Amino acid sequence: xxxxxxxxxxxxxxxxxxxxxxxxxxxxxxxxxxxxxxxxxxxxxxxxxxxxxxxxxxxxxxxxxxxxxxxxxxxxxxxxxxxxxxxxxxxxxxxxxxxxxxxxxxxxxxxxxxxxxxxxxxxxxxxxxxxxxxxxxxxxxxxxxxxxxxxxxxxxxxxxxxxxxxxxxxxxxxxxxxxxxxxxxxxxxxxxxxxxxxxxxxxxxxxxxxxxxxxxxxxxxxxxxxxxxxxxxxxxxxxxxxxxxxxxxxxxxxxxxxxxxxxxxxxxxxxxxxxxxxxxxxxxxxxxxxxxxxxxxxxxxxxxxxxxxxxxxxxxxxxxxxxxxxxxxxxxxxxxxxxxxxxxxxxxxxxxxxxxxxxxxxxxxxxxxxxxxxxxxxxxxxxxxxxxx
Numbered sequence: 091x092x093x094x095x096x097x098x099x100x101x102x103x104x105x106x107x108x109x110x111x112x113x114x115x116x117x118x119x120x121x122x123x124x125x126x127x128x129x130x131x132x133x134x135x136x137x138x139x140x141x142x143x144x145x146x147x148x149x150x151x152x153x154x155x156x157x158x159x160x161x162x163x164x165x166x167x168x169x170x171x172x173x174x175x176x177x178x179x180x181x182x183x184x185x186x187x188x189x190x191x192x193x194x195x196x197x198x199x200x201x202x203x204x205x206x207x208x209x210x211x212x213x214x215x216x217x218x219x220x221x222x223x224x225x226x227x228x229x230x231x232x233x234x235x236x237x238x239x240x241x242x243x244x245x246x247x248x249x250x251x252x253x254x255x256x257x258x259x260x261x262x263x264x265x266x267x268x269x270x271x272x273x274x275x276x277x278x279x280x281x282x283x284x285x286x287x288x289x290x291x292x293x294x295x296x297x298x299x300x301x302x303x304x305x306x307x308x309x310x311x312x313x314x315x316x317x318x319x320x321x322x323x324x325x326x327x328x329x330x331x332x333x334x335x336x337x338x339x340x341x342x343x344x345x346x347x348x349x350x351x352x353x354x355x356x357x358x359x360x361x362x363x364x365x366x367x368x369x370x371x372x373x374x375x376x377x378x379x380x381x382x383x384x385x386x387x388x389x390x391x392x393x394x395x396x397x398x399x400x401x402x403x404x405x406x407x408x409x410x411x412x413x414x415x416x417x418x419x420x421x422x423x424x425x426x427x428x429x430x431x432x433x434x435x436x437x438x439x440x441x442x443x444x445x446x447x448x449x450x451x452x453x454x455x456x457x458x459x460x461x462x463x464x465x466x467x468x469x470x471x472x473x474x475x476x477x478x479x
Contacts, residue, residue, distance in 0.1 A: 104413060104435075105412070105413030105414035105416075105417055105434065105443075106413050106434045106435055111125075111429070111431060119427070121424065121427050121428060121429045122427060122428050122429065122453070122457055122460075122461070123429045123450075124428055124429060124430045124447050124448055124449070124461065125429050125430055125431045125446065125448055126448055126450065127292070127322070127323035127324070127448060128323070128324070128326060128450050128452075129292075129295060129296040129323060129324040129380060129404050129448070129449065129450055129451065130295055130296065130301075130324045130326075130370060130373055130376045130377070130380070130450070130451045130452075131376065131450040131451045131452025131453070132324070132325070132326035132366065132369070132370070133326040134452070135326070138326075138365075138366070138369065142361075142362060142365050145365075148358075148361065151167065151357050151358045151361050152164060152356065152357050152358065153356050153357075153358050154356050155353055155354035155355065155356055155357060156353070157353060157354065158349075158350060158351060158352060158353055158354055159185075159349065159354045160343075160350060162354050164357055166357070167357040167358075167360035167361045167364070168185055168354065168355075168357070168360050170360075170361075170364060171185065171331075171360045171361075171363055171364045171367075172184065172185060172331070174364055174367060174368070175331055175333065175367070176333070178300065178302055178306075178367075178371070179302065179306065179317060179333035181333050181334060181335060181336075182333070182334060182335070182336050182339040183331050183332065183333045183334075183339075184331060184332050184334070184339050184342055184343065184349070185329055185330070185331050185354075185355070185360070186329065186330040186331065186332070186346075186348065186349060187328075187329055187330070187348070187352050187354070187355055188320070188322065188328065188329060188330055189215075189217060189289075189291050189318070189320035189322070189330045190217040190220075191330065191348040191349070191352060192217075192318050192320070192330040192331070192332060192348070193215060193217035193218045193220070193221045193289065193318065194217055194220050194221040194224060194348055195221070195342070195346035195347055195348030195349050196221065196287075196316065196318070196332060196342060196346055197218055197221025197222055197224075197225060197255070197257065197287070198221045198222075198224035198225040198346075198347070199225075199341070199342055199345040199346040199347070200225075200255055200285065200287070200316070200338075200341075201221075201222070201225035201227035201255055202225055202226075202227070202345070204252040204253055205251050205252040205253070206225075206227045206251060206252065206253040206254070206255055207227065207228050207229065207230065207247055207248070207250070207251040207253075207254045207255070208222050208225065208227055208228070208229035208230070208254075208255045208257060209229070209230050209231075209232060209240065209243055209244065209247075209254060209255070209256050209257070210222065210229060210230075210231055210232070210256075210257040210258070211231070211232060211234055211235065211257065211258045211259065211269070212231045212232065212233055212234045213234045213259075213262055213264065213265070214257055214258065214259055214289070215259065215263060215289065215291070216436075216437075218257055218289065222257075227255075230243055230247065234262075235267065235269060235270065237270055237273045237274065237277070240256070240274075240277070241277060241280075244256075244277065244280070244281050244284065248281045248283060248284065251283065252283060253283050253284075253285060254281060254283055254284045254285070255285045255287060256274065256277070256284055256285065256286050256287065257287045257289070258274060258286075258287070258288055258289070259288070259289045259290075259291065259292070260288050260289065260290045260292075260293045260297070260303055260304040260305060261290075261292040261293040261296075261297060261304065261403065261405065262292070262405075263291065263292050263405065264405070264407060264433060264437065264438050264444070264446060265401065265405070265407055266292075266384075266400075266401050266403030266404065266405030266406050266407070267401040267403065268304060268401065268403075269288070269304070271288065271304050271305055271308040271310065271314075272308055272309060272310055274286055274288075274310075275308060275309075275310025275311075275313035275314060276310065278310075278313045279313075285315040285316070286313060286314050286315050286316070287315065287316040287318070288303075288304075288305050288314050288316065288317055288318065289318045290302075290303035290304065290305060290317060290318060290319045290320075291318065291319065291320040291323065291330075292323060292404075292405060293319075294319035294320060294321075294323070294324060294325065295323065295324025295325050295370050296323075296324045296377060296380060296404055297377070300371040300372070301324065301370050301371055301373065301377060302319075302371070303317065303319060305317045315334065315335070315338065316332055316333075316334050316338065317332065317333040317334075318330065318331070318332050319331055319332075319333075321363045321366075324370065325363060325366050325367060325370060326366055327359060327362055327363040327366055328355065328359055328363075329355050329359065329360070329363060373451075376451035377451070379451045380404050380449060380450070380451045381402075381404075382455075383404075383449050383451070383453055383455065383458055384402045384403050384404050384406070384449060385402045386455055386458045386459075387402075387406055387447060387449065387458055387461075387462075388400055388401070388402035388403075388406060390458070390459075390461075390462035390465070391406055391408055391447075391465075394408065394465065394466070394469060395407075395408060395409060397409075404448065404449040404450075405446065405447070405448055405449070406446075406447050406449075407433075407442075407444040407445065407446055407447070408444055408445040408447065408465065409442055409443070409444045410443050410444055410445070411441050411442065411443060412443055413432065413434040413435065413443045415443070415472060416432035416433070416434060416443045416444060416445060417432045417434075418472060418475075419432070419445060419465075419468050419469070419472060420432045420445060422467075422468040422471060422472070423445075423461075423464055423465065423468055426464035426467070426468070427464070428460075428461050428464055430445045430446070430447055430461075431445070431446065432444070432445060433445070433446045447461075
């Protein structure tokens, strides 16, 4: 008996076997990438790289920290980046090595502080779920974006705990729809022991004033206790941050294990991230272009998905409901020159297997139109294959 081989065989039979994707299409020709989280198209901007490395002193910045933040001898680049973010968000900020480190470290630390109940949206990231598990705190999930359901849970449970940590994403990573930030902050007026935690991973850089996410543009911003953003998507770098009160900041420095026990990001990466943020906060033209492309894609996908509501966004799903069909459609689209990868269980709930289409401001309306035509052909071929089976 080989449990590893048996597991791989089962995943293959179910259509859920994952492999590292190729970057090439037919005959190794380049493809149009609709799977990247490079929402502003900055990841391949060699002009920005050249400008950064031409700056005085940049080539002398170390490429390794060699220690955690609590032990590292060099702090200048981290402190400068945190200061910029603190100015933009109007509160202290703290860096983490990735969005995964941020969510696992913060959720587990915040929920450990006293008798805490976690209440999370049904579709939050795996990193948030892992943070909930690590916390060992009790948790409840509310129906996706259903504030009525959340309100009923809070009315029933909140008074039984010292603290209730409500966790949501602002733009959801698989559907591209948005949380009702104003509605969430209004709930805090009814529950004095509620902490609101908003993960802006897929909004930072792409949405909100200066690309700072949906929270920063909310009238209830001051009622959001934890804002999380990541640098590895629209910002074209690596790492993450939180914007919090001074008390929570200092508590996390002393309690978030992913912060305390991880070697810090390279100082050079922190300097690059600051350079990129200074660029992206004025990229309103790119954000406007991204919005137009999202509306164009929505008009293409909606007639093909009559049973699934799609939000005009820089992330949109084409739900197949079957993992084998998602894999097959992905392969057909690659043959047509488009990289759109299948998303399957456990990333999404059973029966919602899909293609996740992720847009970039570097794309053109013609790219989206060509993709729509390719998708229609692929869907027609799939239907024909199914009917002939």
